[in-house]
Amino acid sequence: MHYDEFIDDQNRSVANDLAVVARADPGQLFVSALRPSGAEPPGVPSYHPGRPADLCIVTPTFNEAENLAELVRRIDLALAGEAWELIVVDDDSPDGTAEAADRLHAVDPRVRVLRRVGRRGLSSACIEGMLASSAPYLAVIDADLQHDPRLLRSMLQRLRQGDADMVVGSRYTAGGDLGTWSSWRARLSRGATQVAQRLAGVEIADPMSGFFALRRDVLTTRVRRLSGVGFKILLDLLLTAPRDLRVVELPYRFGERVRGESKLCGAVVWEFGLLLLDKLVGRWLPARFVAFGLVGLLGLAVHFLVLSQLYLRTGVSFIAAQAFATVTAIGVNFAVNNLLTYADRPLRGLRWWRGLAGFALICGVGAAANIGVASWLFTRHAQWPVAALIGIAASAVWNYAVSARYTWRS
Numbered sequence: 001m002h003y004d005e006f007i008d009d010q011n012r013s014v015a016n017d018l019a020v021v022a023r024a025d026p027g028q029l030f031v032s033a034l035r036p037s038g039a040e041p042p043g044v045p046s047y048h049p050g051r052p053a054d055l056c057i058v059t060p061t062f063n064e065a066e067n068l069a070e071l072v073r074r075i076d077l078a079l080a081g082e083a084w085e086l087i088v089v090d091d092d093s094p095d096g097t098a099e100a101a102d103r104l105h106a107v108d109p110r111v112r113v114l115r116r117v118g119r120r121g122l123s124s125a126c127i128e129g130m131l132a133s134s135a136p137y138l139a140v141i142d143a144d145l146q147h148d149p150r151l152l153r154s155m156l157q158r159l160r161q162g163d164a165d166m167v168v169g170s171r172y173t174a175g176g177d178l179g180t181w182s183s184w185r186a187r188l189s190r191g192a193t194q195v196a197q198r199l200a201g202v203e204i205a206d207p208m209s210g211f212f213a214l215r216r217d218v219l220t221t222r223v224r225r226l227s228g229v230g231f232k233i234l235l236d237l238l239l240t241a242p243r244d245l246r247v248v249e250l251p252y253r254f255g256e257r258v259r260g261e262s263k264l265c266g267a268v269v270w271e272f273g274l275l276l277l278d279k280l281v282g283r284w285l286p287a288r289f290v291a292f293g294l295v296g297l298l299g300l301a302v303h304f305l306v307l308s309q310l311y312l313r314t315g316v317s318f319i320a321a322q323a324f325a326t327v328t329a330i331g332v333n334f335a336v337n338n339l340l341t342y343a344d345r346p347l348r349g350l351r352w353w354r355g356l357a358g359f360a361l362i363c364g365v366g367a368a369a370n371i372g373v374a375s376w377l378f379t380r381h382a383q384w385p386v387a388a389l390i391g392i393a394a395s396a397v398w399n400y401a402v403s404a405r406y407t408w409r410s
């Protein structure tokens with residue numbers, strides 16, 4: 001490692017053409033801290049180790065160990081002369097992304113890692129990463145090189161000019177491009193964009209972009225009202241008041257992923273819906289509760305399916321069929337809630353089974369509450385469907401509140 005020369009003197013500017021080449025990985029990945037000061041734009045002072053960052057770049061990661069060194073190399077080239085820092089927010093990736101970031105930090109302290117354990121979620125990772133910085137300007141970029149770091153310099157310039165609060169890398173403005181997306185993915189993205197534009201009144205061309213930069217105060221003034229669910233952090237920011245944001249879009253071409261794989265799957269659609277829902281009704285009902293309720297409806301359908309099949313098709317008694325249907329519905333509810341409602345902190349392994357047992361217990365008490373409330377109302381001359389619905393609502397609130405507290409500990 002030749003980095004000692006580099007950090008030798010905190011205040012001396014970096015020697016010309018000092019190449020810091022470090023073996024960041026057992027493989028051939030290199031980090032170069034090449035900083036030819038001749039190439040620096042006039043007026044921008046050169047980087048000093050220890051100098052506060054002007055731009056903090058946040059990159060959320062899950063299994064991106066192979067991409068990180070190259071990302072740092074490209075950022076470094078793109079932002080030569082700028083005081084930047086990179087915060088890698090890693091959700092405890094099994095492929096050792098956090099360790100790869102640690103090794104990069106050893107040769108370039110501008111790279112830091114924020115490791116989250118037992119958590120998942122692109123949006124919340126971005127939010128927490130941005131909050132971990134004191135830099136006046138913030139940017140979010142994917143770690144897989146699909147977002148071109150060369151756009152960062154223009155983004156920063158636009159923010160510094162002061163006529164934009166936020167700069168978005170856009171695939172849908174003239175000059176922008178989806179790259180090589182499959183047609184279904186392209187259609188999905190365009191569809192979601194239109195929903196956001198029509199339903200939520202978003203005005204920009206690419207509110208689904210995961211590549212953008214903003215002034216820090218734009219984040220801090222709305223951070224308490226962000227949903228933080230799912231993948232669409234930019235949309236979350238755009239939909240959170242105050243709305244008088246000046247947004248500039250810069251076109252870019254969405255690159256191809258060379259290493260690793262995409263984490264976006266069927267859950268994207270669900271989480272997108274949840275985000276919109278939270279923006280629409282979140283003031284009155286937590287989006288998670290709505291999700292829990294929807295999963296509950298699915299459980300009801302499962303219950304009736306199992307019950308009718310058993311009771312009508314086989315010779316099983318009604319009580320036995322009802323009991324079996326109840327157990328199945330509880331199991332399905334638990335599994336689906338774990339996957340969808342709590343996608344950001346799912347239970348796994350032994351905890352999954354323990355969670356299931358606890359959830360069954362909670363639902364048992366919930367059912368008792370349901371019956372108790374409904375029959376009490378019924379004796380008070382409430383109409384029977386009203387009594388039934390209020391009983392169901394009572395047990396739903398109970399199940400949600402108690403399982404949020406004990407099964408999926410928040």
Ligand code: GDD
Nearest residue numbers: 060061062091120121122125142143208209210262263264
């Ligand atoms: N910390 C964390 N936690 N990071 C995650 C998670 C997670 O649960 N899921 C994904 N990431 C990271 C990936 O490691 C990658 O760096 C980045 O988020 C984007 O994930 P991809 O799986 O590569 O998504 P994509 O390429 O299909 O879509 C991306 O680009 C679109 C266009 O800009 C996302 O940024 C989309 O939100 C975006 O619309």
Ligand code: MN
Nearest residue numbers: 142144146257
């Ligand atoms: Mn990607």
